[in-house]
Amino acid sequence: MSNSLDPDRSLWHVIAIEVRRQRELHGLSETALARALDCNRSTVSRIENGLRRLSAKYAATLDELWQTRLLFTRLVAFANATDDGDWFTGLKDYEARATRIKMWELSVVPGLLQTPDYARAVLSAGLVSDVDRELEKRLSRQAAVFEKPKPPHISVILNWVVLEQPFGGPDVMRGQLARLLEVADLSNVSVRVLEKGAGDHMGVEGPFKLLTVDDRDIAYTDAPTRGRLILEPPDVQYLSVGFDRIGDIAATVRPSRALIEGTMETYQ
Missing domain, CATH: 3.30.870 (Endonuclease; Chain A)
Known part of the structure; x- marks a missing residue:
């Protein structure tokens, strides 16, 4: 599913790709990240495949976990404020x-x-x-x-x-x-x-x-x-x-x- 993500099409796709990139960069499995977010592995998979939008709560947790200086918090805020037409995502x-x-x-x-x-x-x-x-x-x-x-x-x-x-x-x-x-x-x-x-x-x-x-x-x-x-x-x-x-x-x-x-x- 992640192969269909297009960062030039949607800011939500940018977020999905970046979550996976950061997870792999820090050597975490989907299960390990799910534990950090207090959710199940399928939720992490849906986020990384663009089937579920990253929530503000999860974004704040990721910023703290990976010390990304509010990167995910700001991306989610901008994405929520933007009607990019990608309605079917999620x-x-x-x-x-x-x-x-x-x-x-x-x-x-x-x-x-x-x-x-x-x-x-x-x-x-x-x-x-x-x-x-x-x-x-x-x-x-x-x-x-x-x-x-x-x-x-x-x-x-x-x-x-x-x-x-x-x-x-x-x-x-x-x-x-x-x-x-x-x-x-x-x-x-x-x-x-x-x-x-x-x-x-x-x-x-x-x-x-x-x-x-x-x-x-x-x-x-x-x-x-x-x-x-x-x-x-x-x-x-x-x-x-x-x-x-x-x-x-x-x-x-x-x-x-x-x-x-x-x-x-x-x-x-």
Whole structure:
């Protein structure tokens, strides 16, 4: 995995490469460094491979351990302050480790809930150069969340447009809405719909998700060209309040199910 790191692309990649370089320079194994950081070896591996971002706490520990004169502390501070567009670094890992996921979607079914046919139609509608590759990534993200021994609690709010915006034709849409109903039957999942007449709401700013990972809340906002992981507590809280406000005006679970079932009947 470390071979895919590109220091010219991302400051987080610079950090990942430097952690490994310093560890090897000081003759430490991943296990030994994990003991110094009070974490497990897989956490060190994820950091060095760019799958998990180095936290400010770990950065301070490394600076003290290796006497690097606040190098890692400053790198992490700059990286957190910079939106470099490398949103996928860490997102899949965060999703797989999350104990709670909240999602608001404005126009399409969230990737974690998409059927293969629907996902292919959505990806094909964009400017994706390798649809098969991106589809494989999306399905692997789903498996990492839903197939682990203890799946997270998931709360989903869908804008009404999601149900009525067709992708891939009637058969694909019926299959996708059936998948939503199937997922909604799971004890750890709730799916609600924001109806057409709900009025003004802050959800028009765009889709986002909130994740609880290692007892810490983080967020991710989507965009046409790139997304962004949000780690700063005030920004995460802003989106958390937004999710609650959207939920206040969304239909409850049972009426939402009826809306999905009713829309399925229109795809003939």
